Amino acid sequence: MSGAVGAFPGLAAMKRRTIRGAVNVLDKATVVSIYPKAIHEKKCTLQPGTFDIPAGSFDNPSVLIVGPSSWWRDIDEEQPLLEIPVASIVVADSVVKDYSNGIFGCDMADQQPGLFYVPGAKMDTKGNPLVADTIKWVKSDFKAELELARQRQHNWYMFLVKAADSLWARSNGNPLAVSDDMRMAAKELNVTANKDWMRDFQMVDMVRCKACGSLKNPQFPICASCHFPDPDHPMTKQLLALKNDMSPLQLGGNTPPQQK
Ligand SMILES: [Zn+2]
Numbered sequence: 001m002s003g004a005v006g007a008f009p010g011l012a013a014m015k016r017r018t019i020r021g022a023v024n025v026l027d028k029a030t031v032v033s034i035y036p037k038a039i040h041e042k043k044c045t046l047q048p049g050t051f052d053i054p055a056g057s058f059d060n061p062s063v064l065i066v067g068p069s070s071w072w073r074d075i076d077e078e079q080p081l082l083e084i085p086v087a088s089i090v091v092a093d094s095v096v097k098d099y100s101n102g103i104f105g106c107d108m109a110d111q112q113p114g115l116f117y118v119p120g121a122k123m124d125t126k127g128n129p130l131v132a133d134t135i136k137w138v139k140s141d142f143k144a145e146l147e148l149a150r151q152r153q154h155n156w157y158m159f160l161v162k163a164a165d166s167l168w169a170r171s172n173g174n175p176l177a178v179s180d181d182m183r184m185a186a187k188e189l190n191v192t193a194n195k196d197w198m199r200d201f202q203m204v205d206m207v208r209c210k211a212c213g214s215l216k217n218p219q220f221p222i223c224a225s226c227h228f229p230d231p232d233h234p235m236t237k238q239l240l241a242l243k244n245d246m247s248p249l250q251l252g253g254n255t256p257p258q259q260k
Contacts, residue, residue, distance in 0.1 A: 015080040018047065018072050025127030029092035031064040032056070032138050034114035034149055036188060041095050045071050046086070051095045056114070058150050061138060065121040065129035066091045092117035104181065105159045114153035116145055157185035161195070168197045 033039065033056040043049040046069040056062035069091050072081040096115045097108070106112045122133035139146070164182035171177040178197045192198040206215040211228035221233035229236045 018081055018083075020047065020070055021083055021085070023068060025067070025123075027068045027088045028121040028123065028129065029066050029088040029117055029119050030121045030134055030138065031066060031092050031095050031115065031117045032142070032146070032149070033062045033064075034058045034146065034153065036184065039099055039115075041099055043069075043094070043098070046091070047071070053095075053115075058114075058146065061135060061146065063121075063131060063134050063138060064095070065131065065134060066095065089117070089119050104179065105156055105163060110152055111155040111159055112152050113156060114149040116149050118142055118145065154189075157189050160185035161189060161191060164195070164197055173197070 031051070031053055033053045035053075036055050036057060038055045039051070039053040041051040041053075043051075048067075048069055051064060051066065053064040054062040066088050068085055068088050070083050070085050073084050074081055096117055100106050100112045100115060101108060103113065118138065122130045122137050124130055160179075160182045164178045164186070167177040168174075173196065175197065183198060186192050186195050186198050207218045208214070209216045209223040209226060209228060210230065210232075212223060212226035214223070214225040216223045216225070216230075218230075218233075221230050221236040221239055222228070223230065229240060
């Protein structure tokens with residue numbers, strides 16, 4: 001038996017080469033992305049099986065034109081591999097769904113990354129895909145689909161920002177609790193200014209108070225636990241001078257805050 005383990009590969013092995021049959025050049029589908037990240041999808045059982053979609057936006061969507069792919073059915077070791085062709089629209093569906101499925105916050109319905117696909121693409125007379133023309137065609141003929149993708153992506157962003165707020169609060173401001181997708185969502189929704197978790201990581205590094213030893217934010221001169229002014233902070237001198245200038249009335253009846 002030539003197919004036995006360790007046997008010399010004979011003519012039977014030659015029969016098992018994967019040679020694709022004729023490909024229908026008109027079978028094209030277009031994956032459209034308004035997602036601000038480039039996507040690299042690899043499907044190791046499909047041929048061709050690598051799919052690269054550049055980053056896109058609502059005003060400038062990016063596209064990937066896909067044709068049909070094939071996979072190979074292994075009937076038994078003595079027989080040649082059987083080619084199973086897959087239509088381009090099924091390939092496009094797989095690229096979009098396999099990427100989105102399982103991403104945190106994506107429910108595969110109203111909340112997902114801005115990816116979708118349409119049947120067909122713009123091609124020249126020889127069947128070569130024309131990317132610029134396809135983008136123009138998608139923008140003019142698929143306005144409703146683009147709008148829907150934007151709405152779904154917006155919903156997903158909203159969920160991610162809400163989740164980041166909650167994780168940030170629960171972890172007492174641990175920057176590792178907030179994922180890159182959440183930071184991307186905050187940037188896309190333009191809410192970076194009022195989110196503490198979007199600031200530089202350095203800012204949230206706590207230091208020990210010199211007086212009481214509890215953790216305090218080095219950005220502020222007064223310790224929250226013991227109210228001791230930090231002697232190294234550049235604002236401390238100014239703050240103490242300001243306090244001396246104030247009348248007892250302005251300081252709230254001159255009674256120091258009571259510690260409990
Ligand atoms: Zn203190």
